[in-house]
Amino acid sequence: MMDLILPDVITSVLETRFIGQRVIHFPSHGSTMEAAKQEARQKAVEGTVVIAEEQTSGKGRAKRIWLSPKGSIALSVVLYPDVSQLSYLVMIASLAAVRSIEAVTGLQTQLKWPNDVLIKGSKVCGILIESELQGSNVAWAIIGIGINANNTMKDYPKIAAAATSLSDEMGKDVSRVAIIRCLLVEMEKLYLSVGDGEHIYQEWRGRLITLGKKVQVLSGERVLDGVAEDVSRDGSLLLRHGNNYLSRIVAGDVTLRDAG
Known part of the structure; x- marks a missing residue:
């Protein structure tokens, strides 16, 4: 029996100040990101979460389709951060x-x-950030997160080699409610403690398996082969390639070229 991710179940013992204290739930929706944008444009309370049991028209980076069938987790969070x-x-x-x-x-x-x-090199979760500026200020920002939870990749043979799910890895279903609660608590802790961002940057940087690896980067029309040397404080990838050039990659897709 699937655990429904209903608002009162999520919020009943949720230990946050504001993230997730208001939850909008859909049995099915085209895109939680688009629904969250509508909420943000109507000045929804910060921390509003839009969640769907299934998402039929979800998008990842570069407007790629992100599958969110029943059993997965698809949610978007409304925030009003400082531009910094x-x-x-x-x-x-x-x-x-x-x-x-x-x-x-x-x-x-x-x-x-x-x-x-990733888990064991296979993708289990995708993240998308969208925002709108008003002058030099942030009007709103949305964090969209999709997690392959209790949906099996056996149903999607075309992507099974590159993707996995929590239930596939565990050999049993996981509590989506527990993951969502923990996710919202951790998100709020990090968001409220961001400060100058140094500790968040360092933890994120330390978690990246990309650094020091030979990679191929697809960025716009460019395909670059080189070594992922570092990441900057703004999240850009620093790629050493060609005749010892160092390029800053703001957005793109990375493929690891070796296992070392």
Whole structure:
């Protein structure tokens, strides 16, 4: 029997000040990100969470389709950060995801730049950040998180080699409610403690399996082969390639070229 992720179940013992204290639940929705944007434009209370049992038109980075069938976790969080905090949101979301997955399941996770959560090299969670500026201020920001929880990759043979789910790894279903509660608690802890962002940057950087590896980066129309040397404080990847060039990659897809 599937555990329904209903608002009163999530919030009943949720130990947060504001993130997740208001939950909007849909049995099915095209995109929790789009629903959260509508909430943000109507000045919804900060920390509002939009969640769906299944998401039919979800998008990942570069507007790719992100599958969120029943049994998975698809949620979006409305925030109103200071502009100085904006670049740290992907780090906050990534760390909240790995902390919560590890705490609830005991599984070891990895982070691949820029925002993929992996288990044993296979993707289990995707993260998307969208925001809107008004002048030099942030009007709103949305953290979207999709986790393959109790949906099996056996149903999707085309992506089974590159993706996994928590239940596939555990050999049994996990409590989606427990993961969501833990995720929201960890997200709020990180968000409220961001300060100058140094500790968040260092923890995120330390979790990245990408650094020091030979990689291929697809960024826009460019394909670059090199070594992922470091990441900057704004989250950009520093790629050493060609005749010892160092390029800053703001957005792109990374493929690891070796296992070392």
